Amino acid sequence: MRDLSIQINGHWYDACVDERTLLLEFIRDVANLTGTHNGCMEARCGCCAVLVDGKVIKSCNVLALQVAGASVTTVEGLAPKRLVDFQQVTTQSMAGVYRPLSVLGIDKEGLHPLQVAFHEHGALQCGFCTPGMLMVLSDYLKRNPAPTPGDIRKALSGNLCRCTGYQKIVDAALDAARQLREGAAAGSASVPSGKWLESH
Amino acid sequence: MKPFAYVVATSLEEALEALSQSWPNAELIAGGQSLLLRMKERTCAPSLLVSISGLDHLGGWRYLNDGTLEIGATTTYDVLQSAGLRGQHCLIAEVAGDIADISVRNIGTIGGSLWEADPHFEMPVLAVTLGAEVVLASSSHTRLVPAAEFLQWRSTGARAAEIITALRFPPLESPDYGCAFAKWRYRQFDVPLVSVGCAIRRRKDDRIQDIVIVVGGAHESPKRAAAAERSLIGVVPSSDMIASAARNVGTEVAPRVKSGTWPLEYKRQLLEVLTARAVSQAWSRATGGRA
Numbered sequence: 500m501r502d503l504s505i506q507i508n509g510h511w512y513d514a515c516v517d518e519r520t521l522l523l524e525f526i527r528d529v530a531n532l533t534g535t536h537n538g539c540m541e542a543r544c545g546c547c548a549v550l551v552d553g554k555v556i557k558s559c560n561v562l563a564l565q566v567a568g569a570s571v572t573t574v575e576g577l578a579p580k581r582l583v584d585f586q587q588v589t590t591q592s593m594a595g596v597y598r599p600l601s602v603l604g605i606d607k608e609g610l611h612p613l614q615v616a617f618h619e620h621g622a623l624q625c626g627f628c629t630p631g632m633l634m635v636l637s638d639y640l641k642r643n644p645a646p647t648p649g650d651i652r653k654a655l656s657g658n659l660c661r662c663t664g665y666q667k668i669v670d671a672a673l674d675a676a677r678q679l680r681e682g683a684a685a686g687s688a689s690v691p692s693g694k695w696l697e698s699h
Numbered sequence: 700m701k702p703f704a705y706v707v708a709t710s711l712e713e714a715l716e717a718l719s720q721s722w723p724n725a726e727l728i729a730g731g732q733s734l735l736l737r738m739k740e741r742t743c744a745p746s747l748l749v750s751i752s753g754l755d756h757l758g759g760w761r762y763l764n765d766g767t768l769e770i771g772a773t774t775t776y777d778v779l780q781s782a783g784l785r786g787q788h789c790l791i792a793e794v795a796g797d798i799a800d801i802s803v804r805n806i807g808t809i810g811g812s813l814w815e816a817d818p819h820f821e822m823p824v825l826a827v828t829l830g831a832e833v834v835l836a837s838s839s840h841t842r843l844v845p846a847a848e849f850l851q852w853r854s855t856g857a858r859a860a861e862i863i864t865a866l867r868f869p870p871l872e873s874p875d876y877g878c879a880f881a882k883w884r885y886r887q888f889d890v891p892l893v894s895v896g897c898a899i900r901r902r903k904d905d906r907i908q909d910i911v912i913v914v915g916g917a918h919e920s921p922k923r924a925a926a927a928e929r930s931l932i933g934v935v936p937s938s939d940m941i942a943s944a945a946r947n948v949g950t951e952v953a954p955r956v957k958s959g960t961w962p963l964e965y966k967r968q969l970l971e972v973l974t975a976r977a978v979s980q981a982w983s984r985a986t987g988g989r990a
Contacts, residue, residue, distance in 0.1 A: 501705065518748075519700045521735075541736060543888075545802065554777070554805040560735050561806065564705050565728070565750065635801060656887030657800025 503567050507532065508576030516563060522556075523547045525563035526573055534574040534630050538659070545658030548631040549573050555638035557657070574630035577637060580609030597623055612678040613637060613671070622671035624662035631658050632668055640676050644683070648673060701744035707753060711862065714749050715838045719860040721747040727862060728752070729773040730806040732799075733815045757810070757864055760784075766870030769834075772810025772863045777801075779809065786872035787829075787898075787984065794825050794880050800888040810863040813846070816853035816920065818956050819890040823850050824915030825880055826866060827923070828896030834865040843867070847921065854920035875901040875908075877985030881973040882915075892916055892958045893969050895948075897977035901985040907931050912944075912978065914970060917954040924948040927974075936982050938975075945974035 504513045505522075507530050514529045526535045526549065535558060538546035542560035549558045550572040582596050582605055600607055600618045607615040613633050616622070623629045632655065639654040640646070646654070651672045652665065660668060708714035718725050726745040728734055729752045737743040751757060757773040760782055768788050770779070780796030798804060798821055812822040813833060826833075826846035833849045835842050837860060844852075846866070871878070882894035893916035902908040910931050912924040927947040934940055954966040 518703055518705045540739065542732070542803070545800070548802055551806075555802050556806050557802045560732060562705070562728075562731065562735065562748075564707075565731060565752065567707075638805075639801060653887060654801060657802055 501564060503563060505530075505563065505566060505568070506570045508572060518562070518564060520563045522549070522551075522558035522561045522563045522566055522571070526558060526571070532573050532575050536627055536630055538627065538631075543657075543659065544628070545631040545635060545655075546628050548634040548658070550634060550638060553638070553641075555635050572634075574633055577633060578609060578611040578614060597621075597626060611637065612682065613640075613675040616671040616675035616678065617668075620667045620671035620674060622663060622667040623660075628658060628660045628662075632660070636672050636675065640672070640679055644676060644680050646673070646676055700738045701741065703745055704747045705750065706747065707750045709753065711751075711754060711757070711836060711864065712838075714751050714754065714862060715836065715860070717747065717749045718862065719838055722860045723858060725749060727814070729757075729808045729811050730775065731811075732803050732807040733811060733817065751862065752808075763867075766872060768868040768870075770809055770866045770868070772813075772865055773808045774810075776804035776807055776809070780804065786870075787876055787878050788868060788871050790829070790878050790880060791825065791868065794821050798822070799890075803888070809866060813849070813866065814853065814863055816850050817890065818854065818919055818921075819892070819894075819916045819958065821880070821882060821891065821894055821915070824894050824896045824913050824921045826850075826868075827921040828878060828880070828898050828911055828913045829868050829871065830898075830911070831869075832867045833863055834867060835861040836864045837861045847923070850920040873900075874987060875903075875985060877901070877981045877983065879977045879980035879984060881977040881980070883969050883973060892961055893954065893966050893973060895970065895973040895977040896921075897974070897981040899978075899981045899985045901982075902933075905986065906933055906935050907982070908933075910978075910981075912948060912974060914948065914952045914974075916956065916958065917952045917966065917970060918956060922952045924951050924974075926951050931978070936978065938979070941975050941978045941982075944978065945971045948974045 500515050502515050504511050512530045526532050536546035538544035540559045542557045547557055547559040548555050551566050551569050613636055648669050651669045706717045725747040728748045728750050752773055757771045760770040776795040776798050780792050782792055784792050812820045831846045832843045833846055878898040880896050882891035884891045896913040898911040900909040910928050912928050913921050915921050927944045931944050949967045949971040954963045
């Protein structure tokens with residue numbers, strides 16, 4: 500057993516864990532952040548993608564000890580806003596939320612442009628792969644702000660979606676890229692700070 | 700995973716010390732992208748993991764005075780793909796930028812792929828194609844081993860209490876030199892079934908002076924197609940000649956390593972296509988795009 504501290508979404512989590520603990524397990528079981536999904540545990544599906552010091556990695560294939568002291572951002576840290584106040588995010592509890600924001604009567608302030616675009620384009624059905632998609636895209640769009648559809652498909656090659664057939668995810672990613680570019684050109688802070696909310 | 704102890708090395712000496720004390724049940728971990736997969740499957744169960752990712756001087760790349768490119772063992776593919784490498788060394792960036800997916804490139808390291816010595820991996824094939832040397836440090840000495848020799852040794856599962864500290868690629872700035880890499884995989888983030896690296900030096904009279912063709916994924920370690928290479932020396936490589944040499948490569952380096960359920964004959968056919976692709980592109984680069 501080892502003492503270990505990892506900063507997740509701005510909060511330090513300290514725990515004494517088994518050396519074998521994967522970062523994914525630390526996030527879900529120690530920090531209780533269940534937005535990061537456990538899909539395959541063999542670095543194939545990408546549902547567990549998180550940012551470590553700003554770079555996306557698959558948390559099921561990294562030991563928690565490897566990122567001791569690092570700063571991790573999970574999907575919960577992408578934007579401060581919550582559409583519904585969930586204690587535990589599950590596919591069941593999310594089912595009513597997968598609709599365009601206008602239908603839900605919610606404005607897009609406080610959401611990451613990727614999240615807004617995923618809502619607008621219906622880029623998810625069961626939603627299991629979405630956290631990974633969002634995290635990979637949030638890293639990728641920083642590197643390539645003006646991607647082609649082919650670029651997006653290549654960037655998402657390590658993320659599997661069994662529902663959508665990817666087309667809507669690609670559409671959403673292109674839309675989000677455009678929003679981010681326009682936001683950057685206007686110099687506005689269209690990307691929320693990503694600070695984790697105390698209230699959640 | 701079986702239980703293990705975990706040590707974070709703060710210096711190369713410390714890492715070597717920890718490694719030799721628990722030898723042979725210790726493994727080094729940098730990115731861990733291959734190692735952790737094997738540990739999760741329990742096909743490997745070290746009693747000690749020594750983390751070397753914090754050793755600053757093992758990361759990053761630099762040019763030595765004679766133009767040799769030295770790449771530290773824990774340099775990630777992500778760093779390599781955006782590295783401003785000189786001349787034909789930019790093939791290393793090209794290949795690194797197309798390995799697996801973003802998440803793996805962000806943490807996977809070049810030293811790890813050499814140590815892992817998986818017959819399908821791209822970097823070992825490229826290292827042999829470009830004539831790289833592996834810098835190995837042990838508690839008593841440091842030695843330089845040609846990548847081909849190192850991989851042949853590692854592919855048998857042999858190990859020693861040594862740490863790859865860097866890879867050294869010879870200078871490749873001469874305009875008469877061209878190299879290329881071709882691979883085929885079923886899905887974008889898979890390891891290739893087969894891959895082919897080719898490096899060509901052009902003579903003043905626009906014929907091939909020297910050529911290296913290296914095949915990955917066919918044998919246990921990257922394999923040079925010596926006879927096919929000889930058939931191309933001193934010629935102006937027409938597309939017919941390249942096609943015939945490619946067929947020879949398929950026979951000479953007949954695939955014998957199984958990849959999943961793919962038939963070996965399928966891999967052989969892929970090999971021919973990829974060889975033709977790699978050789979024509981390398982020749983085109985060696986002639987500055989004239990051919």
